[in-house]
Amino acid sequence: FDQAAMSLGLVTVPLYIVDRPDNIAYIVNDADVKVLLFENDEQWQALRTVLDQLSGVVRFVSMDNLQNTREARLQSSRGFLPVSAQCQPAPACDTHALASIIYTSGTTGKPKGVMLSHANMLSNARACLDTFVVTADDLFLSFLPLSHTFERTLGYYLTVMTGATVAFARSIPQLSEDLQTIRPTLLISVPRIYERVYGAIRTKLEEGSPVKRKLFKLAVDTGWARFECAQGRAPWQVSFLLWPLLQKLVAQKVLDKLGGRMRVAISGGAALSLEVSRVFVGLGLPIVQGYGLTETSPVITGNHLENNFPDSVGQPIRDVEIRLGAQNELQTRGPNVMLGYWNNPQATRDMIDAEGWLSTGDVAHISATGHVYITGRIKEIIVMSNGEKIPPNDMELAIMHDPLFDQVMIFGEAHPYLIAVAVINAEAWSHFAQEVGIRPEMPEALTDSRVEAKVLRRIALNLRGFPGYAKVNRVLLLREPWSIENGLLTPTLKIKRKEVSRRFAEQIKQLYEGH
Template identity: 50%
Template sequence: MGASSRERRRHPAPDSDHRSTMTTTVITPERAGSLAGLFRERVEASPHKVAYRQFDAARGSWTRSTWAEMACEVGRWQMALKREGLEPGDRVAMMLRNCREWITFDQAALGLGLVTVPLYTDDRPDNVAYIVEQAGVKLLLLEDRTQWQRLLPVRDRLQTVTTIVSLRGFDDDSVPGDPRLTAAADWLFGLEGDLVTRLEEPDSLATIVYTSGTTGRPKGVMLSHRALLFNAHAASRCAPLGGEDVFLSFLPLSHTLERTAGCFLPMVVGAEVVFARSIPQLAEDLRVVQPTVLVSVPRIYESVYAKIQAGLKQKSALARLLFRTTVDAGWARFEHIQQRAGWSPRLLLWPLLGRLVAHKVLERLGGRLEYAVCGGAPLPPSIARFFIGLGLPVYHGYGLTEASPVVTVNRPDENLPASIGKPLPGVEIRIGEQDELLTRSPSVMLGYWRDDEATAATIDPDGWLHTGDKARIDAQGFVFITGRIKDIIVLGNGEKVPPADMEMSIQLDPLFDQVLVIGEGRAFLSALVVLDAAAWREYARELDVNPDGDDDLRSRFVERSLLARVQAQLKDFPGYARIRRLTALREPWTIDDGLLTPTLKMKRERILARHRDDVERMYADYAES
């Protein structure tokens, strides 16, 4: 992002003199041939360069692994997998947090021609059982005994699994016996072996990734070696990435965005990946690791934004004015660099304001971020403007699991934050019926596992993948998502309302942690809102009500006060997009209670079923008033 970004690239991260700052060779799909071939080529090209870094809790320090060391470990795991008698094409699953062993198991399996099935560590047991059954998984790798204890109620459904390996081992006193259980230390004991890279056809199946559907059962997306290789390499061509870059990995590797952009992409360019300890420790990890690349979803940026805004409320009026002036000056500078605006006197303020204000915020993010990529869901333009105005290069993109997953992304020299960018090199897009965004490329999935009907409904005879998202393309080629074909509320008067856009806008107020807009077939819109606990306590004091009292929470006085804040967030929406009633809740919707998918999408039908009485009360009360 301008000269300052390029200057930062000349300086290695602290405590990183162990790795070269020279840009490494980019490995092409043709050279790699397969995902296992990509790993072998990287090992041969950069054997002594650090590949991964993770925190060792026992030592209290970060440990590093070179590509050569990773190859030795992969060969060892391959010996253990071969001893299981698995055949090419057999499915094996991993249910681990992001760590070195996730990569080791994935590469060991891929090198033997096995098909990997990633599972979310916090997914519900019945969902895990369904995936294992449907995919016919033969070996399951778990994190620890706690995961096995969670799966105990569904273990009778894991009929296809012959071996269950625990990375951290089992405690015999607390885990019921099962002949399939083994600790990784025992499973791997005494094994050594050279790296095996089975020659795979590029279009052979590499992995089955189950989409976290918001309705019905998840579908298994079949992704080939070619699809993932093509996508990772095409993404690498969108920005000057290389061996000096450091990726901070915290989105689950079971999410295809993280797997492609946070695993295979760094492998393509030879960058280092550091595994974050946890989401609660992310702020500290950012400061310590000082990454140059961060791949995230909007919720993380929204959280940081909300915390900064809450902090500003405690500052003086002068401090708030200085902050707003900094963001305005930074945004003017960005628009000038992007050649969308001429020179402005505000640009003269940036050098001083950047040092006094913006620098302090960026230091909290490590101080070296050059690519803050946002995907998985739309990033509100106001938040993008906020961070870009502070000098953080935010790049909004778009994708879906069925496309491996990246379809479009903004670039350093072509960044229009309100858009989802332009297609990756080699990726075709067009607008179909009902303004649906269609895409076609080698990244498109082979189909849905054992579901020909769903496959035919998603990929047409000409190879176009139907995304289900409405879009438009402007004269410069930038793509804008305008809504979902199915996720539309049709009010009783025929007006069509995109609930996701409204929910996102309401959540910009830090008081509202989760929001579900309701109104299908009704006379007006209402909402269920989950309040942020800390923000609600503070606001309750302002209203002089008991923050723990259900009667106060459901009172008309509190509801009207909350509605006023909601309407303030919706001021730019059409008049019919008005929330007339709401129900405030204190208990958040979670994955464990089945109301969120593992990727934190709301399961609308289940939430509505859970709160059916609240919904009916809102409409009945309004009709009577």
């Protein structure tokens, strides 16, 4: 449907199937959608709750044949499209015409409609092929939503362009099974998935013997040194002679959990810490980190396999320019930059200047080799009451290296000290509570002073590389994971900072009382 619609010059508006019905209604109305295509009865039942807000929709088209519905505008795809008919010649399509309106999932406020042309997306997919080679023999495993521009451009259009094969995972909870069944050669993912695998490895190592931990560390250290040598940044070492044995005893066992055939893993959508990258690269799986925005179709920069700095987001892809503006904000210009925001010319002017430079909102520095390092978001920098400035993202990534924490958000704007709000890992929490000498299932266990003291010591250990003022003084521990369903994650698994702040405002206030 997507390719057919765009070949006819129609404009597609992808929706997240897990999005709230009221948010879907907002997007459908804002984009003035006339035909709404969905899959099954479950999605229809969700749409029915907002039908009174969807008066502008001319036709609802279901992929499944639904029964006992009274909605006159509803039709099955079989009825909507005849089985056989005279084929109308496709009109010539202007490559610079509007192809799709993609609404940003947004961690704050209402989503904005990003207008992308055919040329925007196709030029981006072609340019990405310069950073990693894809052949017709490759097999991708797709599990991110196709309404996510990262997955749509790289996991869908790029795959079709190269003749590679794409398999679609059943769901994220079943991803580990699908990886071993499908055995992909390439994986496109947001950092959260790599972090989960890394966390599982850490948990197993903590439960294992000291010998296993030392062997794993030796494998990662040796593998990383081999990688640095292959990149031309370090000399050959005699320890490399151990690699065949370490690969058999350690590395291959981990990589088999990912299917055993993966030759490159691509990470984007958010920052991936060097510690996580180092483990995968050290075990023999190159992670290629890139960077971009929905507004840039999406890729701006990417690492090359032969010139890979895993803690950077790489160099600009072909035909894309970058520069640093005020406050070291990364700016970009190129054929991938959007046409503008739908129904929002002022927001477009705020984002793109008269010379075509788009302001990303991200603070960065560019190395002598041209590699870009993202250091924070301009709007997310925490300014404490003493004037010290804190980039929360880096601290949150560092804290989550501890398998006790699944999700973390740092607070401290206009306050004298920092607070961490953290979702604990259920399995790790059970072991931790036993060490402290309390029952993990007790509600008051999370607020026990002994627990907080020990948690703060573990957090401090992970933050030892940060300045002294970047110290977490209090912590709020939570059991329930932040998810799309409870409104605390975007469909692309990013934390909705504004909503987390609102949801836990009272508990956070109590942790600051008296200061």
